[in-house]
Each structure stands twice: as C-alpha cells, then as structure tokens.
Amino acid sequence: MSSLTRVASLVFSVVAIVLALPVAHAAGDDDIFMALRDAARRNDAAQAGELAARLPNYAIPSYVDYYRLKPRLKDASGAEIRDYLARYDGTAIADRLRNDWLLELGRKRDWAAFDAQLPLYVVNDDMQVKCYALLSKLSRGATVADDARALLTSPKEYGEACQTLVSALVEAGQFNADDVWAQIRLAAENGQAAVARRLAPLAGGDEKRVGLAIEHPVVFVARGVGSGRAERETFIVALGRAAKQSPEQAANALSMRAEDKLSAKEQALGWAQIALQASYKLAPEAATWWTRAQGAPLSPEGQQWKVRIALRNEDWRSVRSGIEAMPEALRNDPAWVYWRGRALQAAGKDEDARQLYRSIADQFHFYGQLATEELAQKISIPQAATPVTAAELAATEANAGLRRALKFFAMDLRFEGVREWNWEMRHMKSEREFLAAAEFARQNNVLDRMVNSADRTRSEHDFDQRFPTPFRDVMYRTTQSLGMDMAWVYGLIRQESRFIMHAKSHVGASGLMQLMPATARLVAKKIGMTDFDHAQVNHVDTNIALGTNYLNMVLTELDGSQALATAAYNAGPGRPRAWRSTLTRTVEGAIFAETIPFSETRGYVKNVLSNATYYAALFEGKPQSLKARLGTVTPKGMVQTEQQ
Structure with a gap:
C-alpha cells in the first residue's frame, strides 16, 4: 500500500467514525459549539445559554449542557447540578463538573454537600479540592496536620483553599510557627511571593517585610539580622532569594555577618537555602554548604538536590544517607530506588543492590533500563502480544467515550479529546482493552493516543504501538x-x-x-x-x-x-x-x-x-x-x- 493510499485510508476511518456519532452535523453546528465553549470559558452565562439553545441535537449533548451550566455554577441550585450529574453519570465531563462543584462547595463551606460529593469524584487530582477535604475534616475536629504536611508541597497550586487550610490549622493548634515558616520558605523557593506574604502574619511575621525579603533580597540581607524570631526567619528567606542571584555573596553574608546572631538550627536553615540555589547552578561549593545544612528540614526539592550534588561528586555514602532520609513516597520513586542501589553496590552490599534493581527492572523507562543493565542484561524488546482480534476492536469502536474523543480530535480540540480518551483508559479492566484502544487509535491516525494506550500494559506488549515509526x-x-x-x-x-x-x-x-x-x-x-x-x-x-x-x-x-x-x-x-x-x-x-x-x-x-x-x-x-x-x-x- 502506498503512503498516499494509507493516508487516504486513515482519513476515511476518522470521517467514518465521526459520521457514526448519533447525529451528523454541518460544520455550522461545530462553529456554534466552539463559540459556546469560548463563552463558557469567559463565564458569559447569557451568551452560553443562547448558543446552547441553538444546539438541541448536537452530537455531544453532555458538553453542550456542561458549557450551558458551568458559567452559572455559583447560582445554580443543587438540584439542577445533581440532575446533570445523574444524566451523564459515568462520563468524563460529569466528573469535571463534579470537580467544579466541589470547588464551589468548598468556597461556600457547604461541608455536608461537599462530603457527599467527594467520594464520587473519580479523578481527584485537584490540589484545592484536596485542601478543602482536609478543611472539612478539620471542621469536624479531626487531626489532619500530618496529611496537610504531606500534601502542601506545591505552592503554585494552593489558591484560596490551601492557604485557608494553613490558617485553619494554626487556629486549631495543629500547625505551629515551624510549620508556617516552612511553608513560607517553600513559597519563596517557588517564587510565590503572594502566598508567602499572606502566610507571614500566622507566624508573627510582617507581610511587607516578607515581601521585601523575596522581591529585594540583596537589600534585605545587607541590612543584617533583626531581633526576634520573625526577623531571623525572614532573613533566612531573604538569604535563599539572594543566593538565587549569587550563592557566594549569600554565603559570605551568612558566615561573616549573621551566623553569630542565629541559632544552630537557624544557621542550618540558612545554609540549606543557599545550598539549594548553589545546586541549581552546579556550583562546586554546593556540597560543602549541604554539609553545613545538616539537620535542617528540607523541601522535596532540597532533599533531591542534596543527593544529586553528592551523585555528581560520586560521594556514594552521602547519596545513600540522603535517599534514606527521604519520605517513603519519594524514596520509592524509581529514580531513587536505582541510585540507592548504586550506593549500596558501591558499599559492597551487592545483594541488597540487586534486590532494588530487580524491583524496577521490569519497568519500561530510563531507570528500569539502567537497573536491567546493572543486572548484567541488555535492553531488549519483549515478546509481542497476540494481535488484537476483530471482536476486541469492534468493542473498542463501540466505546462512546473514545468516539467522542475522535470527534474532538477532528475539531482540533485536543484538550477535550485527551480528557475523554484518558477517562476511558481509566475504566478499562484488561491489557487486551489497552491494546485494542491503541490499535483503534492507530487506525484513526491518532498516534499520541496509540502510544499512551500501549504504554499502559504491564504483561502483554506491542512495541510497534509504543514506538511507532511514521514517515x-x-x-x-x-x-x-x-x-x-x-x-x-x-x-x-x-x-x-x-x-x-x-x-x-x-x-x-x-x-x-x-x-x-x-x-x-x-x-x-x-x-x-x-x-x-x-x-x-x-x-x-x-x-x-x-x-x-x-x-x-x-x-x-x-x-x-x-x-x-x-x-x-x-x-x-x-x-x-x-x-x-x-x-x-x-x-x-x-x-x-x-x-x-x-x-x-x-x-x-x-x-x-x-x-x-x-x-x-x-x-x-x-x-x-x-x-x-x-x-x-x-x-x-x-x-x-x-x-x-
């Protein structure tokens, strides 16, 4: 078959699938749908309602109704929202609306309705929803501090919910000043000055002073350490920000003008701030500064970079101790499983190392490959699975969610198409279904979804799907x-x-x-x-x-x-x-x-x-x-x- 014939066949397949949707529509309806989508994104409820009314028989009614309802979510009744969720139960867009509603319920502090809906939220990947969930538990007197410490690691995603959670934890006596200053340092480390400023008063800090420390750190550091804990902590924040410009100057400021005014713990915190920024610059002094930071509580970034600098120096003892000090979830990441194995191997603990390598060697990624080679094997292609049968493919072709995804891909709405596709992947129960979905994607020339679907298998594999070679x-x-x-x-x-x-x-x-x-x-x-x-x-x-x-x-x-x-x-x-x-x-x-x-x-x-x-x-x-x-x-x- 020629390249031109293959392309024509693939185009025909996409058209055939789109035409197989419940009702075929002229391009004009798609244009109205696109305008409806834009109106909903602008929260223009009036225009969204008018446009939705012009699409009474559109091929994807769940999205028409979603875009009609979304701009009115703050004012819509619970009965109307529940009616939508019931009509489209089990669909990706219904779960998206439940996500939107949970955020609104959290903002309103309607914990009864929130708690009723949360167990039904399938994707559950929204940081703010998770913070509202902890706020709801806290409102009932539960102890949630440990869960909050594990969750609150990405200030860019905090929004109103997570910042309010920190405030509520302080008020409930579950977070102390150490917790709040850790959050302020984390916010500063991630360039989230607004978050740091808002949290400062919870720990006795001054909002404006913390803002100055983040936005004009060199000036702040030059003024020296003030009196009181809040001033010392703010100085440490400024050190980290100043080190982003020059780790050497920040280190000089700490060692020559500030160390005698800080406690041993505060000094360690200061060196940790400097060491992290020096690590990003691959500065040769970074290892020394990490040594001086011994005992300081570190952010996830700090924990990993402390190990990376030790790796760069092939200081395997420090690599091992740094990984073993990580929280369990981070320590079990394949990257740190592999490097911990290398550190154990360097210490002569070969069988312990091999045990770690074996735990990831069957995973098809960078560290699985490296672990395979440490076990004295090369990287090979696993035996191909039995080809997808006509019956398996027919069942996939009948999947309404995958058909919606193809409709969206044909309209160049990749975000919606990927959402629909991944939702169906989430609900597939066998590897044969993944392989059939990958073949369905291949036949319709949606190669990114072919790769995504094939990548999910663990025992049956088709590497021609995982690693395609078009053109x-x-x-x-x-x-x-x-x-x-x-x-x-x-x-x-x-x-x-x-x-x-x-x-x-x-x-x-x-x-x-x-x-x-x-x-x-x-x-x-x-x-x-x-x-x-x-x-x-x-x-x-x-x-x-x-x-x-x-x-x-x-x-x-x-x-x-x-x-x-x-x-x-x-x-x-x-x-x-x-x-x-x-x-x-x-x-x-x-x-x-x-x-x-x-x-x-x-x-x-x-x-x-x-x-x-x-x-x-x-x-x-x-x-x-x-x-x-x-x-x-x-x-x-x-x-x-x-x-x-």
Whole structure:
C-alpha cells in the first residue's frame, strides 16, 4: 500500500467514525459549539445559554449542557447540578463538573454537600479540592496536620483553599510557627511571593517585610539580622532569594555577618537555602554548604538536590544517607530506588543492590533500563502480544467515550479529546482493552493516543504501538544523508510531539520536531533552503529535514554526546555548555542527566535516550545498552567516550 493510499485510508476511518456519532452535523453546528465553549470559558452565562439553545441535537449533548451550566455554577441550585450529574453519570465531563462543584462547595463551606460529593469524584487530582477535604475534616475536629504536611508541597497550586487550610490549622493548634515558616520558605523557593506574604502574619511575621525579603533580597540581607524570631526567619528567606542571584555573596553574608546572631538550627536553615540555589547552578561549593545544612528540614526539592550534588561528586555514602532520609513516597520513586542501589553496590552490599534493581527492572523507562543493565542484561524488546482480534476492536469502536474523543480530535480540540480518551483508559479492566484502544487509535491516525494506550500494559506488549515509526521513508533518507542515528531522532520526536503533526507548544514550537521559528529560519539558511517560509514548518519533509539538521549541528558542536545534544535541543546549546563547564572530571552520562538543573530538560534527556534505546532494539533486532548511548560527559577539551 502506498503512503498516499494509507493516508487516504486513515482519513476515511476518522470521517467514518465521526459520521457514526448519533447525529451528523454541518460544520455550522461545530462553529456554534466552539463559540459556546469560548463563552463558557469567559463565564458569559447569557451568551452560553443562547448558543446552547441553538444546539438541541448536537452530537455531544453532555458538553453542550456542561458549557450551558458551568458559567452559572455559583447560582445554580443543587438540584439542577445533581440532575446533570445523574444524566451523564459515568462520563468524563460529569466528573469535571463534579470537580467544579466541589470547588464551589468548598468556597461556600457547604461541608455536608461537599462530603457527599467527594467520594464520587473519580479523578481527584485537584490540589484545592484536596485542601478543602482536609478543611472539612478539620471542621469536624479531626487531626489532619500530618496529611496537610504531606500534601502542601506545591505552592503554585494552593489558591484560596490551601492557604485557608494553613490558617485553619494554626487556629486549631495543629500547625505551629515551624510549620508556617516552612511553608513560607517553600513559597519563596517557588517564587510565590503572594502566598508567602499572606502566610507571614500566622507566624508573627510582617507581610511587607516578607515581601521585601523575596522581591529585594540583596537589600534585605545587607541590612543584617533583626531581633526576634520573625526577623531571623525572614532573613533566612531573604538569604535563599539572594543566593538565587549569587550563592557566594549569600554565603559570605551568612558566615561573616549573621551566623553569630542565629541559632544552630537557624544557621542550618540558612545554609540549606543557599545550598539549594548553589545546586541549581552546579556550583562546586554546593556540597560543602549541604554539609553545613545538616539537620535542617528540607523541601522535596532540597532533599533531591542534596543527593544529586553528592551523585555528581560520586560521594556514594552521602547519596545513600540522603535517599534514606527521604519520605517513603519519594524514596520509592524509581529514580531513587536505582541510585540507592548504586550506593549500596558501591558499599559492597551487592545483594541488597540487586534486590532494588530487580524491583524496577521490569519497568519500561530510563531507570528500569539502567537497573536491567546493572543486572548484567541488555535492553531488549519483549515478546509481542497476540494481535488484537476483530471482536476486541469492534468493542473498542463501540466505546462512546473514545468516539467522542475522535470527534474532538477532528475539531482540533485536543484538550477535550485527551480528557475523554484518558477517562476511558481509566475504566478499562484488561491489557487486551489497552491494546485494542491503541490499535483503534492507530487506525484513526491518532498516534499520541496509540502510544499512551500501549504504554499502559504491564504483561502483554506491542512495541510497534509504543514506538511507532511514521514517515519512515522520509526519516531514513534524511538520517542516512547526515550519517545520523535514526533511533535517536525517533526517540526525540516521540518525546517532543508524540507524532502530532501540527503540535504547537506554549512557546511557539511547531510540528513533529517542535521547531522554534528562529531556529527553523537559521537552519533553513544554513542548509541552503532559500525558499523557506515558516508556513512550511508543519510539512513533514521540511520539519524532519530542519529538525534533524539542527540536531546534527548541536551533536557536532557538543563532541558527539547524545546526552549533551539532547539537552541542547530542549534548552538551547548554551545551557548544556554551561553545565558541562562546571565539571572538573568525567562523569557517567546517567549522572549528568540526573543533575541537569532544569527539571523539564532533565526529564526530557532521560525520556529521549530511553526511547532511542528501544527504537534501536526494534531497528537492529538485537539487545541494546542505554549506558553506552549515554556514554560519559567530560569537561571541554577531554575526549568523549562510551560507558562500557
């Protein structure tokens, strides 16, 4: 079958599914629906009501009714909301409305209705709903301080609910000043000045002083430590913010002008603030400052970066102690399971290490692959599952939620489409259903959902679904002409766009290889594409040609290191050069990846190289080594080698 025939067949499949919805509609109804969606997002209840009335027989009535009701949620009666939830019970959009209603009930402190609805909320991923749930328990006299400490780790998501929870815990005597100052430091660490200011009076602090410490930390630190606990704590907050600009100057301020005015505990807190910011800069003094922070309570970021700096120095004793000091949930993350195994192995505790490796080696990700190699095995493709049967596929095709998802994808409403698709995945009970959903997605050319569905299996696998190779003829020609590793390029595309041809990021990157406009123009000029126009960036051939050439340029510039070049593709070439410049000796690629300061780039490098390892195993038909692909990362001027 030719490429053109395959594309025509896929387009026909999408059209057929959309036409199979209860009622076929003209494009005009879709336009009205889009306007209704926009009106609801603006909370324009009058326009939403008028537009909804023009869609009495729309193919997806649950969304018409949702967008009609959502702008009126504050004033709608409980009976009206319950009627909607009953009519569309078991659907993704009903759970979304229940989420919206729970937030409204929490704001109104209608705990009876809140408590009745909360057990019915399936997704339950809203931080504010969780804070309201603890407020409800607190209102009945329950002790919730430990649950609150475990929950309150991401101030960007707090909103009214979580800030009110902290206030209520203080009022109930379940949070003390230590808890509140920990929250203020966490807010400052995350750049949430408004949250820090609001919490300050709960611990005897001054709202304006805390704001000054966060927004003008160098000035605040220069004034020195004031008297009283609140002033000392505010000074520690300012130290952390000042260290973001210059860890060295903050360290000098603490050691020369403030240490004698602070208790041992306060000094440790100050050093922890400085050490974290120094870690983000990969400063050589970070390890020393973490040592001085011994005993200070650390945020989750602090706990992890303390270990990452020890890793960078191959201080395996500190790696082990740092991981073992983490809360259980964090300690059991595959990253820290793997690195704890390495630390135990370095201490000669080989069987304990192997036990940890075995616990994650069956997981198909970066750390599962590394653990597999520590067990003296290579990365291979598992035996393929029995192909999906016609009956299994027919059952999937009849799934109303997946059909709604396809309708949304056809309208380029990816947010709604993904919500519907993932909701149905949540309710599937067998791996065969996941494989059938992945095949259904493949047949309808929704490759990101194919990957998402196939990735969920644990015992039956189809790696052709997990690691697709669309446009392989174009990719082969392009990579061959450049002498590039096609597995690596596919691994990068899988991470960048999940093969969504018209994907566009929040910063304006476009297409399969997510090219920024300036990068696309630069590369087009360098490779002699004189007639390039940015409208071409979503053309498959052009996107792959530009993206692959750019990747090859940064690979050459960074001495052939896929780890460095992958980081450069995500964060720009200047940043990995800067991170590399802080090295004093060669480090293994896995340690370099683990200690990338940008969380997005850190995850990106791991995922791309993990993907590439599986693609190579598929292409070559033989086991592969992720460690060899990671290689080692050296200071500039030293020879790059592979990790054996």
